Amino acid sequence: MPDFRQALTKNQILLFDGAIGTMLQARGLEPGQSPERFALSHPEILLAVHREYVQAGASVLVTNTFGGTSFKLDGMDPVSFNREMASLAREAAGDKAFVAGSIGPTGHFAEPLGDLPFSDMVRAFKEQIKGLVAGGADLILAETQFDLAEVRAVVMAAREVCGLPVGASMTFESGVSLTGTSPLTFVDAMRNLGVDLVATNCSAGPEGLLDAVRAMLPRVSTPILVEPNAGLPVLENGRTVFKLGPEEFAEKMKAFVPLGVKFLGGCCGTTPAHIRALASAVGGLSPVPLAPPEKDCLVLTSRSVSVAISPDRTAKIIGERINPTGKKTLSEELQAGRFSEAERLAAEQVRDGARILDVNVGAPMVEERKVLPGLVKTLVERVAAPLCLDSTDASAIRSALDVYPGSALVNSISGEPGRMELLGPLCKHFGAPFILLPLQGKKLPVTAHDRLAIIESLLQEAEDLGIPKRLILVDALVLTVSSKPESAKACFEVMRHCRDVWNLPTVVGLSNISFGLPARELLNAAFLSMALAHGLSAFIADPGSTRLRETLASSEVLLNRDPHAARFVRDFANWSPGAGPDPSGPAGPSASEKKTEPVKDLRQAVILGARDGIIGMLDSALDQGQDPFEIVDKELIPAITEVGEKYERKEYFLPQLLLSAETMQRAFEHLKPLLEKKGTQKERVKIVMATVEGDIHDIGKNIVVLMLKNHGFEVIDLGKDVPAGKIVDAAAEAGATLIGLSALMTTTMVRMEDTVALVKERGLSVKVMVGGAVVTDSFAKAIGAHGHAKDAVSAVRLALEMAGRGA
Numbered sequence: 001m002p003d004f005r006q007a008l009t010k011n012q013i014l015l016f017d018g019a020i021g022t023m024l025q026a027r028g029l030e031p032g033q034s035p036e037r038f039a040l041s042h043p044e045i046l047l048a049v050h051r052e053y054v055q056a057g058a059s060v061l062v063t064n065t066f067g068g069t070s071f072k073l074d075g076m077d078p079v080s081f082n083r084e085m086a087s088l089a090r091e092a093a094g095d096k097a098f099v100a101g102s103i104g105p106t107g108h109f110a111e112p113l114g115d116l117p118f119s120d121m122v123r124a125f126k127e128q129i130k131g132l133v134a135g136g137a138d139l140i141l142a143e144t145q146f147d148l149a150e151v152r153a154v155v156m157a158a159r160e161v162c163g164l165p166v167g168a169s170m171t172f173e174s175g176v177s178l179t180g181t182s183p184l185t186f187v188d189a190m191r192n193l194g195v196d197l198v199a200t201n202c203s204a205g206p207e208g209l210l211d212a213v214r215a216m217l218p219r220v221s222t223p224i225l226v227e228p229n230a231g232l233p234v235l236e237n238g239r240t241v242f243k244l245g246p247e248e249f250a251e252k253m254k255a256f257v258p259l260g261v262k263f264l265g266g267c268c269g270t271t272p273a274h275i276r277a278l279a280s281a282v283g284g285l286s287p288v289p290l291a292p293p294e295k296d297c298l299v300l301t302s303r304s305v306s307v308a309i310s311p312d313r314t315a316k317i318i319g320e321r322i323n324p325t326g327k328k329t330l331s332e333e334l335q336a337g338r339f340s341e342a343e344r345l346a347a348e349q350v351r352d353g354a355r356i357l358d359v360n361v362g363a364p365m366v367e368e369r370k371v372l373p374g375l376v377k378t379l380v381e382r383v384a385a386p387l388c389l390d391s392t393d394a395s396a397i398r399s400a401l402d403v404y405p406g407s408a409l410v411n412s413i414s415g416e417p418g419r420m421e422l423l424g425p426l427c428k429h430f431g432a433p434f435i436l437l438p439l440q441g442k443k444l445p446v447t448a449h450d451r452l453a454i455i456e457s458l459l460q461e462a463e464d465l466g467i468p469k470r471l472i473l474v475d476a477l478v479l480t481v482s483s484k485p486e487s488a489k490a491c492f493e494v495m496r497h498c499r500d501v502w503n504l505p506t507v508v509g510l511s512n513i514s515f516g517l518p519a520r521e522l523l524n525a526a527f528l529s530m531a532l533a534h535g536l537s538a539f540i541a542d543p544g545s546t547r548l549r550e551t552l553a554s555s556e557v558l559l560n561r562d563p564h565a566a567r568f569v570r571d572f573a574n575w576s577p578g579a580g581p582d583p584s585g586p587a588g589p590s591a592s593e594k595k596t597e598p599v600k601d602l603r604q605a606v607i608l609g610a611r612d613g614i615i616g617m618l619d620s621a622l623d624q625g626q627d628p629f630e631i632v633d634k635e636l637i638p639a640i641t642e643v644g645e646k647y648e649r650k651e652y653f654l655p656q657l658l659l660s661a662e663t664m665q666r667a668f669e670h671l672k673p674l675l676e677k678k679g680t681q682k683e684r685v686k687i688v689m690a691t692v693e694g695d696i697h698d699i700g701k702n703i704v705v706l707m708l709k710n711h712g713f714e715v716i717d718l719g720k721d722v723p724a725g726k727i728v729d730a731a732a733e734a735g736a737t738l739i740g741l742s743a744l745m746t747t748t749m750v751r752m753e754d755t756v757a758l759v760k761e762r763g764l765s766v767k768v769m770v771g772g773a774v775v776t777d778s779f780a781k782a783i784g785a786h787g788h789a790k791d792a793v794s795a796v797r798l799a800l801e802m803a804g805r806g807a
Contacts, residue, residue, distance in 0.1 A: 004098050004138040004165050007059070008196055008223050013257065013282050016060040016100070016227060016265025017053035018275050021747050024049065024064075025239065031750040032694020036073060036081065039064045043088055050092030056272035057279030059097050060265070061089045063132065066104035066143060069124040072696055078124070079131040086135025100141040100167070101132030103154050107697050110149040111403055112377035113179065113655055118153060118402045125157035139165040143227075144202055144267075146171055146178035148189055148303050149405035155193045156429060167197030167225060172212045180304040180653025183215035185406070188299040188306045191221060192407040192431035192471065199225035201267045202773075204232050205244055206252035213259055219293045219308075224261045226253075230269030233746050233774055235753070235782040240746045240774075242269025246277035254281055260290035268746055268774070298433050298473050298505050298537075300356060300386035301406035304653060307355050307386050309473060311499040311506070311535040314556055317548075318388055318409075318507070318540040319354030321345045322375075324363035331363040334371055339378045340612070346383050352543035353581075357383065358411060359400075360390035368396035376400045376408075381609065381659050388435075388540075394422050401430040408432050412475060415440030415454050424467045433471045435507060436462075438494075446484055448493035451477055455494070459502070473538065474498050476531075478508045481523070482516040488527055492534040499535030510541040510548075525551040532559060546580035553581050602631065606639035606667070607646075609659030614667050628674040640664045640710050644793040657792065658703065664710040684714040685803040687738040688731045688766075691720035692755070695748035700772060703792045704740060711796050713803075724754035731759075731766050737803050740795065741785075743772040753783035760784070767802045771795055 007014055021035050027045045029038045039046040050061050063085045070078050082101070089099045106124060108116040129140055140162070142154040151168050158166045170177055170186050177186070183200065190198050198220060200212045206228045213226060231244035244252075253264055264282065266274050297310035309316055322345050324331040330341045346357055359379065361371045368391055379387060380403070388409040389400045397410055412435035413423045427434045438445055438454040445451045455474060462472065476494040479487035491508065498504040513527045514520035525547045528539065532555045541548055553571060556562040571581040599610045602617055610617075621631060643660040646652040652660075689705050691698045698720040705717050716734050718727060731739050739759070743749040752770050759766055767786040770779075780788035787802060789795035 005196065007098065008165065011287055012262070013285060013287050014059045014263050015057055015275060015279055015282075016225065016263060017050075017056075017058040017062055018266035018270030018272065019268050020046075020049065020062070020064045020066075021745070022242070022269055022271060023052075025747060029747065031239070032692065032748045034067075034074075034694070035064060035747065036067055036076070036085075039085065039088075040076075040081070043084070046085075047088050047092055050089050052272040053275060054092060054094075054097050056276040058265070058275050060100050060263075061093050061097050062100045062102045062141065062143075062265075063089045063135075063137065065102045065128065065132065068103065068128045068131070069106050070127060071106040071108060071124060074696075078127040079134070082128050082131025083135040084131075086132045086137045090136030098138040099136055100139050101129065101135075101137035103128060103140065103142045104144055105146065105150060107699060109147060109699065110153065110405070112380055113147065113149070113405070113658065118149065121150060121153040122157045122160070125154050126161050129158050129161045133162045133164065137164065139167060139196070141167040141169065141197075141199075143169045143199075144171050145169065147405070148177070148179065148181045148186065148301075151186075152189070152193065152405070152431065155190070155195055155431075159429060165196035167199055168195050169199035169201045169225065169227070171202040172200060173203075174650065175211065175215070176304075176650070176653065178654055180655060182304070182306075183212045184219060185301050185304065185306045187216045187220050188308075189301045189407050189431060191219065192299065192301075192433065194428070194431070194468065195222060197223050197225055197263070199227065199263070201225075201227035203228050203267075205229060206249065206255065210255060210259075213256060213261060217259065217291060219297075219299070220290060221293050223263055224259075224290075225263035225265065226256050226261050227265040227267045228253075229267045230274060232776050233269065233749070233779065234776075235750065235779050240750060240779075244269070246271070246273040249274050250277035250281035253278055254285070257282060257285050258288050260288050262287040296470065296503060298470060299407065300409050300433060302384050302386045303380070303405040303655065305384045305386065309505045309537045311537050312561070313537070314561055315532055315536055315552060316355040316538040317353055317543045317552070318356040318358050318538055319346075319349030319352075319543050320358050320509075320511075320540045321349055321542060321544075322357060323360040323390070324366070325360075331366075334361050334363055334366050334375075337371060337374065339375050342375055343378060343382050346379055349543050350383050350385050353549055354385060354543040356386050356388050356409060356538070358388040358390050358540055361396075362391060368393045369399055372396040373399040373403045377403045380405060381655065389432075394426070397423065398426060401426070401432055409473070410434040412437040413458070414438075415458055420458060420461045420465065424462055424465045427471055428465075428467045431471075433473055435473050435475050437475045438477050444479060445477065446479065446486065446490065448490040448497070451490065451494050452497055455498070469502075469504065472504055474504050474506045476506045476508050476536070478510070478512040480512055480515040480517075482514075488513060488530070492531065495531060495534040495536050505537035506535060507538040507540065508536060510539045521545060521547045524548065528552065529555045532556075546578060549581050602635045602667075603639040603642075606636060606660055606664050607643055609656060609663050611659060611663040611666060614663050615670050618667060618670055622674075628671045632668075632671065632675070636664060636667055637711065640707075644707075644796065647791075647793050654703070658706070661703075661706045661710055665706060668710065684712055685738065685799075685805065686714045686716065686734050686736040687740055687799060688716045688718060688727060688734065688736045689740040689742075690718040690722040690727050691742045692748055692751040693721055693723045694751060695743050695745055696720050697744035698742070700744070700792070701740075701742035704742070704771070704789075704795045707792045707796050708740075708799060711800065713799065724751065724758050727755050728758045728762060728764070732762070732764060736766055738799055739766055739768045740799070741768065741770045743770075743775060746774050749774055749779065752785065756784045769795065769798055769802060
């Protein structure tokens with residue numbers, strides 16, 4: 001076969017195959033049985049399935065390695081397993097099809113969302129990819145991913161192991177992934193990483209993926225792959241069945257071609273018949289070229305937010321205040337490894353309109369290699385705004401990039417000998433844009449000519465290292481006009497040249513211009529207004545300056561970047577001198593970014609996830625005579641209920657939900673001795689929780705367990721891969737009122753019926769609730785379960801209702 005990169009550029013619609021698990025089930029894979037072990041024991045069955053897909057018209061076969069990391073293989077060697085699976089696909093493909101090495105989620109969250117170090121996740125994926133490459137894979141494909149950090153780990157592992165093309169597919173529900181990433185933010189982060197193919201898969205069927213694809217289009221620059229399920233599963237005769245037939249599936253899939261999608265395939269429930277029908281439906285169609293993406297821009301992302309930077313967009317404020325220089329409290333806390341002051345400064349700057357936060361921990365007696373990543377982990381949990389990692393210590397930058405889930409900005413790469421060679425490849429590897437600083441040698445480049453010469457030299461150096469221009473943000477280098485009167489004019493010339501000749505965005509440290517002069521805000525504001533006209537794209541400043549925010553908003557109107565002055569009118573209709581704009585205005589953050597508020601009381605502490613401060617606040621409340629039961633009933637429980645409501649309204653996503661739940665849990669544990677001492681604690685409802693037999697995925701179940709504990713349930717957590725008998729025995733022994741069952745895979749969800757049947761057989765009064773990615777209301781009813789919950793919040797509500805406690 002030719003290099004798959006040729007297929008990426010070829011003017012031809014290409015078909016991937018359909019489901020592997022569905023086909024193995026039809027050939028003897030028992031519900032709950034490991035597809036990996038089954039295929040190893042029956043390689044001839046898997047080989048036959050692959051061949052059927054080739055005969056049906058698939059040009060890409062996906063390996064049976066979705067669970068192929070050490071986290072899921074239960075003692076099997078990852079390299080040899082993946083090599084064997086890829087070899088079987090390679091044998092079936094021959095010279096008629098490519099082989100895509102499938103990589104599914106590990107079942108763990110990387111730090112700080114979970115407890116798995118990012119480097120361990122990368123290491124596991126590298127083992128898997130080594131086997132896939134040895135077995136003959138033509139590309140590496142991350143599938144059904146739901147967290148941006150884990151997708152990054154797959155891409156980075158692939159780049160470290162091989163030179164194969166890399167594709168990444170994420171699943172979305174209601175417009176976002178499980179951890180809050182939108183399709184556009186996913187595309188932005190993948191573009192920074194330089195992936196060759198972006199994709200989305202799974203869902204309730206083809207229609208469920210149309211909106212996700214449309215959301216990608218504004219900035220997608222790679223081919224798109226779409227692989228939907230054959231509808232939602234239902235239970236028939238003890239097996240899960242997908243009701244969307246081949247012809248209907250194929251007809252619905254045609255809707256993706258006009259959008260520019262050139263790679264089509266199937267996920268759960270699809271068969272060779274579906275792929276054959278799809279080949280017939282699109283056989284006479286030619287790919288529609290993707291619409292040109294929005295004018296090229298540099299994009300930063302957090303896990304949930306994208307911030308685009310370019311000369312023709314509203315300039316972005318980079319908040320400068322998380323810097324210990326001249327800040328005694330911040331310096332002392334950083335030296336002690338504490339971050340409460342930095343958290344306060346972050347929240348304050350986001351509320352004032354900062355779209356990006358510069359993070360600098362450079363102070364005496366601060367070990368940046370430890371403190372910078374520690375602070376980054378804390379801020380990732382607190383603010384959605386992307387971060388700018390500001391350090392001269394390359395090892396500190398490297399450690400911080402390890403724990404950052406999106407595309408951070410690195411500040412900076414200068415002309416210092418070896419700096420580009422050290423940091424440039426690192427930024428490329430992590431998909432991290434960086435500020436290019438025109439400093440070389442000991443002499444400051446005062447003239448525009450000198451600065452542009454250094455910039456050109458550094459751009460060439462970056463190009464020679466294979467670093468794409470899309471990652472570069474040029475610092476125009478502001479020097480103070482009190483000593484260098486021509487400095488401002490030189491900056492303007494640099495900005496114009498970067499914009500007009502190199503198509504590069506520019507940034508400045510704004511306040512440097514006025515150093516040593518009176519009325520500095522006046523000079524800063526005047527310089528900002530003039531710089532914006534010359535192409536300035538971002539500036540590092542204190543977003544708390546009313547004058548700067550007013551200047552920015554006014555300039556955007558004059559530069560025709562605020563159509564019909566709509567934002568200006570909205571934010572300044574009631575303006576008075578010194579009042580400033582509403583920080584949600586043109587320079588301000590979006591609603592998802594501006595989620596930080598001051599923590600005023602215990603209720604807000606839970607809502608905002610003030611995990612580290614909750615104990616002190618509780619002690620203060622108790623010292624003032626508050627009753628521990630009243631604290632729980634009137635403050636903590638209402639607070640976590642409000643968190644659940646925010647989650648359901650999509651104001652909060654999984655990271656915020658978990659942070660608030662952990663805060664609540666700390667509060668409960670602290671109050672528990674007092675509650676027990678008084679001896680009047682309400683009898684807690686007991687619930688047995690388990691992931692069913694054959695299923696080793698427990699992320700969803702663990703989240704539900706945490707939320708149930710927060711609402712006063714006594715949870716008996718049996719873990720994962722638990723047989724029905726053990727679950728029912730535990731419920732009977734504990735006198736449990738409820739059983740909660742979780743399953744992620746269609747091959748294991750049928751095991752839920754075993755527990756329901758055994759409960760009935762033993763005549764127990766315990767009620768059974770079920771949930772999981774593939775579980776539906778109709779499935780729950782079909783197996784006789786008492787209820788179904790789609791997520792952790794609805795699981796708590798359902799458990800309260802079933803226990804007779806009310807929502």
